[in-house]
Each structure stands twice: as C-alpha cells, then as structure tokens.
Amino acid sequence: MSQTTRGQNNTVIGVATIAADLHKVMYIAWSVSIAAKNAMIISAQAGEQARSFQPLTRFIDEIAHTTIKSTEKVEHESISLTRLSANYLRTRDAYTRFHQVDRIGKDARYRHTFDQTIDKCLLQLQEQTQRLHQQLFRLNDFMQDLDMDMRAALAVASVCRIEASRAGEYRNSLSVVADDLERAAREIQNTVKEGMDRIHQLTIQDTEFETER
Amino acid sequence: MKTIQLYDEGHQWFAFARDPEKPEKIIDTNQYMVIHGKRVLLMDPGGIEIFAPMLGSILHHTKIENITDLFASHQDPDIISSLGLWDQTLPKARLHSPWLWEGFIRHFGMDNIEYVSIPDEGNSLDLDGVELQFIPAHYLHSSGNFHVYDPKSKIMMCGDVGAALESPEADMYVEDFDEHIPKMKLFHQRWMPSNRAKNDWIARVRKMDIEMLCPQHGRIFKGENITKFLDWFEQLEVGLGVPK
Numbered sequence: 333m334s335q336t337t338r339g340q341n342n343t344v345i346g347v348a349t350i351a352a353d354l355h356k357v358m359y360i361a362w363s364v365s366i367a368a369k370n371a372m373i374i375s376a377q378a379g380e381q382a383r384s385f386q387p388l389t390r391f392i393d394e395i396a397h398t399t400i401k402s403t404e405k406v407e408h409e410s411i412s413l414t415r416l417s418a419n420y421l422r423t424r425d426a427y428t429r430f431h432q433v434d435r436i437g438k439d440a441r442y443r444h445t446f447d448q449t450i451d452k453c454l455l456q457l458q459e460q461t462q463r464l465h466q467q468l469f470r471l472n473d474f475m476q477d478l479d480m481d482m483r484a485a486l487a488v489a490s491v492c493r494i495e496a497s498r499a500g501e502y503r504n505s506l507s508v509v510a511d512d513l514e515r516a517a518r519e520i521q522n523t524v525k526e527g528m529d530r531i532h533q534l535t536i537q538d539t540e541f542e543t544e545r
Numbered sequence: 546m547k548t549i550q551l552y553d554e555g556h557q558w559f560a561f562a563r564d565p566e567k568p569e570k571i572i573d574t575n576q577y578m579v580i581h582g583k584r585v586l587l588m589d590p591g592g593i594e595i596f597a598p599m600l601g602s603i604l605h606h607t608k609i610e611n612i613t614d615l616f617a618s619h620q621d622p623d624i625i626s627s628l629g630l631w632d633q634t635l636p637k638a639r640l641h642s643p644w645l646w647e648g649f650i651r652h653f654g655m656d657n658i659e660y661v662s663i664p665d666e667g668n669s670l671d672l673d674g675v676e677l678q679f680i681p682a683h684y685l686h687s688s689g690n691f692h693v694y695d696p697k698s699k700i701m702m703c704g705d706v707g708a709a710l711e712s713p714e715a716d717m718y719v720e721d722f723d724e725h726i727p728k729m730k731l732f733h734q735r736w737m738p739s740n741r742a743k744n745d746w747i748a749r750v751r752k753m754d755i756e757m758l759c760p761q762h763g764r765i766f767k768g769e770n771i772t773k774f775l776d777w778f779e780q781l782e783v784g785l786g787v788p789k
Contacts, residue, residue: 422654426633429597436601445609449634
C-alpha cells in the first residue's frame with residue numbers, strides 16, 4: 333500500500349474511531365446520570381445529615397445531561413466527517429487514476445480532451461480538502477468544550493467528597509457517588525484527549541496531501 | 546493495453562485487452578468500443594483497476610466528449626466497477642444495463658450518468674444510424690444479462706459466454722478450437738448455472754448471422770469456430786458447482 337493510500341485510509345479510520353469512542357462517552361455519561369439519581373434517593377433518605385449534598389446531586393445530573401447532549405452533537409459531527417473523508421478518499425483515488433490516464437495516454441491524439449476532467453477533479457479535491465480541515469477544526473472545538481465540562485465535573489466531584497465526609501452514616505454511600513463521578517469524568521477526559529490527538533495527527537497527514545498538478 | 550480494430554466500414558469496432566500493467570491477481574478482461582461519427586459506445590468498460598489504461602487507449606481513437614453511451618452486460622466488478630470514475634469523466638453519458646441490476650450497480654458510484662434500464666426481452670440502441678441490439682442472455686451467467694449484436698458488422702459481444710482463462714500474452718483470436726477447449730471448459734461448467742438458459746441462448750444465436758463472437762475474457766471466435774463453439778457449448782453440462 334502506498335504512503336498516500338495509507339494516509340487516506342487513516343483519515344477515514346481515524347475519524348470513524350473518534351465517532352465510535354464518542355459513542356462510548358455517551359454510555360459513561362448515562363451511568364453518571366443514574367448515579368446522580370441514586371445519590372438523590374440516598375441524600376433524601378439521609379435527610380438533615382446530607383442536607384448540603386442534595387443540591388450537588390442535581391448538579392451532577394445536570395452535568396451528565398449536558399455531557400450526553402454535547403457528545404451527541406460531537407458524535408453527529410464526527411459521523412458527518414467520516415462521510416466527508418470517505419468522499420475525499422474517492423476523489424483522491426479518482427485524481428490519482430486520472431493522472432495515470434494522463435501518463436498512459438500522453439501520446440494519444442485526443443488526450444487534451446481529458447484535461448477538463450482532471451481540472452474539475454482537482455478543484456473538487458481542493459474543495460473537499462478545505463471542508464475536511466474546517467470540519468476537523470470544528471470537531472476539535474467541540475472536543476475542547478467537552479474537556480472543559482469534565483474539568484467542571486472533577487471540581488464538583490471534589491466538593492461532593494467533602495460534603496460526603498459530613499454525612500455521618502451515609503458517608504460511604506455518598507463517597508461512592510463522588511468516586512463514580514470522578515472516574516467517569518477522567519475516563520471521558522482521556523477519550524476526548526485521544527480524540528483530539530487523533531484529529532491533530534489527521535490534520536498533519538492531510539497537509540501532506542498537497543495537490544500536485 | 547492492446548488495441549485491436551475488429552471492423553471499419555462506416556463505423557468501427559475496437560477491442561481493448563491484455564493490459565501488461567494489470568495487477569497480477571485480477572482476471573484479464575476484454576473491453577469493446579463502437580465508434581460511429583460523434584457517438585461512442587463502450588461495452589463492459591471494466592473494473593476500477595483497468596480504468597486508466599482503458600481510457601488512455603480510447604483517447605487514441607476518440608474525444609472524451611464523444612463517449613455518449615456505456616453498456617454493462619451485468620453487475621460484476623470486472624464489468625463495471627470503474628463506473629464511479631466514468632461518472633466523473635462522462636457526466637452526460639448513459640449507461641445501458643439490465644433493469645434487474647440498477648440498485649446494485651449504483652453502489653459503484655453513479656451521481657451523473659443516466660441509468661437506462663434494458664427490459665428482460667432486450668431492446669436496441671441507435672448510435673446515430675447504427676443499430677446495436679441488446680440480446681437477452683439471462684443466467685449466462687448473471688440472472689439479468691445481455692449481449693450486444695451489431696447486424697451490420699455481424700459482430701456479437703457475448704459477455705462471459707465463450708470466455709476462457711488464459712495468460713495475458715495470449716493471442717486475440719481462437720486459431721485451433723480443440724486446443725482452446727481446456728481453457729473454456731471449467732469456466733462454463735462452473736460460472737454458467739443453467740442448462741435450460743444455455744440451450745435457449747444457443748437456439749436463438751444459431752438463427753443470427755454472426756461473423757465474430759467476442760467474449761469478455763479470452764479469445765474472439767471467427768468463421769467456423771463460431772459453429773464449433775455453439776456445438777461444443779450445447780453438449781456441455783453446466784451448473785456443476787452443486788454435487789449431484
């Protein structure tokens with residue numbers, strides 16, 4: 333497989349992998365939402381002992397829902413990017429094969445009648461490359477927002493842990509909620525970081541595909 | 546890619562085959578082209594891998610804008626997987642192909658070219674006064690399958706019927722029919738599924754006036770080798786993929 337072909341395939345595979353990973357993030361966010369609902373029940377049972385914990389449970393639930401919504405948006409974006417990169421791959425392949433025609437038919441009487449097709453394909457390739465880069469930047473921005481949300485979630489987890497320590501006999505149950513929230517936020521952060529690294533690699537690779545005509 | 550001119554009286558027939566740059570593991574294919582003035586028909590234009598040598602060869606004989614019509618005898622990749630590339634090259638062309646395969650063939654990528662369905666009973670294409678008939682050849686081997694017959698030149702493009710598996714250096718014409726049989730036998734026994742369809746096709750073709758029988762793989766039959774082929778094919782039992 334040529335380096336160019338490998339690069340093109342990596343673009344599609346990389347974007348598809350990001351989409352698949354983001355789908356996993358959604359499941360993690362759902363589990364946080366369930367944990368938040370459990371915490372609400374526990375803190376209601378705890379009554380006065382967990383008075384300061386109760387508003388935090390609503391906050392955790394909000395974080396979970398915001399994460400789900402953001403992830404849906406990012407996932408949608410990455411699926412559309414997968415489609416775009418597959419189209420880009422097709423155009424790139426066509427452009428390579430059109431150049432082969434140009435080489436093989438260099439002495440052909442009517443070779444010049446093919447020029448317009450190559451030029452049109454080049455234009456299409458340039459447009460798709462530009463769109464691909466724009467969408468990669470957009471996806472990167474979405475990922476950065478998701479990362480910020482997770483930083484906020486980690487801060488909430490710390491506050492939860494402090495409030496859980498004041499909840500007497502309910503301390504352990506509520507600490508579990510804080511632990512779950514922290515674990516989920518870190519897992520999502522890692523996935524987002526991997527996704528952003530992938531985007532960075534794709535961006536670098538794409539700049540290697542300068543059109544050669 | 547080798548180019549052979551088969552006919553040149555008012556309109557022209559060409560065969561393109563034996564591409565020396567073809568990837569080793571893909572089957573060698575014969576592509577055909579009819580030129581009449583400013584109209585060109587490409588028949589079974591081939592797979593994606595041979596698109597470049599094929600078009601590079603065509604441009605020796607005609608302008609790109611003259612290629613107005615494509616024909617795909619059936620849906621196989623070696624017949625028409627290059628469609629996505631033709632679609633970008635010939636945005637105003639028409640593809641004539643069995644109605645049965647439209648939804649399948651479109652998977653090769655077809656945003657611009659118009660799909661012209663051929664009904665089961667066949668029909669014909671008027672290439673600026675040259676009539677090219679789409680002759681039904683269903684189940685030979687595909688369940689929706691056509692051949693192309695030109696009554697003026699008496700050439701019949703017969704798809705996978707008459708196909709042979711042989712080296713890329715092989716001659717373009719069958720010289721010794723008996724020597725050619727081993728190269729065709731397994732292909733027909735295994736790829737052709739129906740004795741009934743085979744005999745129906747032979748009966749129809751025997752009534753036609755044919756001087757050249759041009760398969761999509763292997764060599765072209767001329768003169769008495771056409772009758773020899775029909776006789777041989779008639780006695781051959783096909784559909785041997787399932788043990789008795």
